[in-house]
Amino acid sequence: MDTSSASELATIISVNTAKITEYLTSRGLAAPSFHVDAPNRSLIPSDAPEIETARSAVIDATLQLRDLLLGPKEYLMSFTHDWLLSMQAIVRFQIATSIPIHGEKSFTEIAESCSLDELDVRRILRHAMTKRIFYEPRKGIVAHTAASRLLVEDSQMSDWVGASTDELWQAASQTVNAMVKYPGSQEPNETGFAIANNSDKSVFEVLSQDMFRAKRFGNAMKAFTEGTGFDLQYVDNYPWKEIENGTVVDVGGSHGFACTKLASSFPGLKFIVQDLPSVVANGANSVPAELSRRIEFMAHDFLKEQPIKNADVYFFRWIFHNWSDKYCIQILRNLIPALKNGACIVINDNVLLKPGTLPNWREERLRSMDLTMLELQNSRERELEDWEKLFAAADKSRLEWKHIKGIGLAYITILLSRFLQIISRIYYI
Ligand SMILES: C[S@@+](CC[C@H](N)C(=O)[O-])C[C@H]1O[C@@H](n2cnc3c(N)ncnc32)[C@H](O)[C@@H]1O
Structure with missing residues (x-):
């Protein structure tokens, strides 16, 4: 527990705010503001990590100072559902x-x-x-x-708020009831979401029956993937160039956001985006015309065997965190018959760090996502050891992996060979 006093926190806020202000004014950038014409996101670029660190320090210290001055009772009462x-x-x-x-x-x-x-x-x-x-x-x-x-x-932002309140909030309110009804369940249809929807189906099955809800949820995901630390710039970090003219299957690729980004950076690559029928139905409209020849959409349920054999990469971005261990193992095993020698499974997902490693406001966001996974699918975010156990359980003799630290979502590459190269990137160190 951080035991900084109120005046120590005020100093952190003052020193770091001065750094940020100096940075912004010296570059002629706008000061942070909620004025209707102010920039709608932080203007600190990713190539100024020391200023981003100062920003995180101010956010954490400000929240902590607020809580200290509220005192324990008013602090607890400040959690309101409204x-x-x-x-x-x-x-x-x-x-x-x-x-x-x-x-x-x-x-x-x-x-x-x-x-x-x-x-x-x-x-x-x-x-x-x-x-x-x-x-x-x-x-x-x-x-x-x-x-x-x-x-x-910004339709992504209104869809983000709509999906958060109409879907996630309702699911959250029933999650404790689901924990009582289905203790320790790994099933995606025994959740707060299922109870809130009076259904015995998983979130993806429920949403796939309603075009409006499915589209809104997909768009909300897109808003999230453009947030700090989750944006698509990180998909470039895998050495895609090495595949040259290869084929990438983006499994559970939604409307092809990641492939669109990759296709514009790597002109030799071809992509097949797989997702549920209702999702891929909207996919082709989201891809710019000049890339549409290289990005194909295909309905495929990844809980069944992979029909595209011998691709170079099977890419999973933000998929495994949606599934409990039982189903992640099944998803990996469904791929194995399709893998040619040297094919890669590239997993771009979260790696939970030890508590207290990240700035608190960023850690809170990841821990909150872990709870969202519980609410929606009885799934989870994973620490490195959890990933290791998962791969071992899927196929210990053939899947090897290693981990390389970085910034952003984690990359974990699995190659079906003896010298497996695995790259993983850890979220904001
Ligand atoms: C969290 S989103 C990630 C989307 C995308 N990969 C990205 O990074 O933005 C999970 C995706 O998995 C898809 N999905 C869920 N169940 C599926 C299944 N059984 N087979 C194929 N796709 C599925 C959902 O429709 C959704 O698009």
């Missing part, structure tokens, strides 16, 4: 889009255009305003901040 209610209502009733970006609307006008009760509009928005989503320039008048503006202009 945080998500206003977010859910804003997206569900399309409140953000009803207000012009640089204009204003009264509560009455918003209630009319969204067909809502005026009192409900007022209380929802005034709650959101405490979180810097919208503001009230004059009594009864609502205008955008940079955060609410994102919900209008």
Whole structure:
């Protein structure tokens, strides 16, 4: 436990904020702000790691100082479920889009255009305003901040909020009930999500029966993959050049986000994106026309044997964390008959670090993802030893792997040969 005093934390905040401000002003970059026209993400580039470290130090120290000054009782009481209610209502009733970006609307006008009760509009928005989503320039008048503006202009962000509140939040609220009903289950249909949906199906089966929900979930994932530490720049870190004119099968590749990035960097590679039928149905529309000849979509259930034989790489980005060990072993074994000598299984996934290794706000995000995996699929994030056990259980005699530290999602390559090369990248050291 960090025992820094309030004044020590204030010093950390002051020293590191000065570093960040100096960096931004010396380069003519905008100061952080929630003004409607302010940049909507951090302007610190990835080639300034010392400034990113200063940013993390300020975020951690600020949160810690807040908690200290609240004191244990008010701190515990600051965990409130209502945080998500206003977010859910804003997206569900399309409140953000009803207000012009640089204009204003009264509560009455918003209630009319969204067909809502005026009192409900007022209380929802005034709650959101405490979180810097919208503001009230004059009594009864609502205008955008940079955060609410994102919900209008960035469909990935509105889908992220929609999926978080309509899907994940509902699943979370039933997860303890699922733990009571199905103790220690590894089954993807014995979850908080299944109970919340009054279903005996897994999340992917439920979503695949509803085009709107499936598309929103896919788009929300895309928003997440562009967040710090998860963005697609990390897919370049594997030595793709060595495959030259090879074929990459992106298993569970969704709408082909990762392949689109790779195809534009490596013109010799061909890609087959496999996913569930309802997902690949939307995939081809997401790929830029100039890349469409090299990116093919194919419906395939990875719980069944791999039909594309002799590809150079079978790529799994963010797949294994969705499945319990029992199913990950099955997914790996389903590949083995398709593998030619020297083929690689490249896994781009999280590796959980020991507690306290990451800045707390980043660790919280990974631990939270681990809980989301429980809520949705009875699956999990894994530490290095957990990965090791998984590969050994799948096929100890043929699958070998090694781990190389880096930044971003983990890369784990498995080659079916004696000199296996495995690259893994650890999230933000
Ligand atoms: C977390 S997303 C990862 C998507 C993509 N690989 C990426 O990095 O953005 C998991 C993907 O697995 C797909 N999926 C789930 N079950 C599947 C199955 N049985 N067979 C094939 N794909 C599946 C989902 O539709 C979803 O697109």
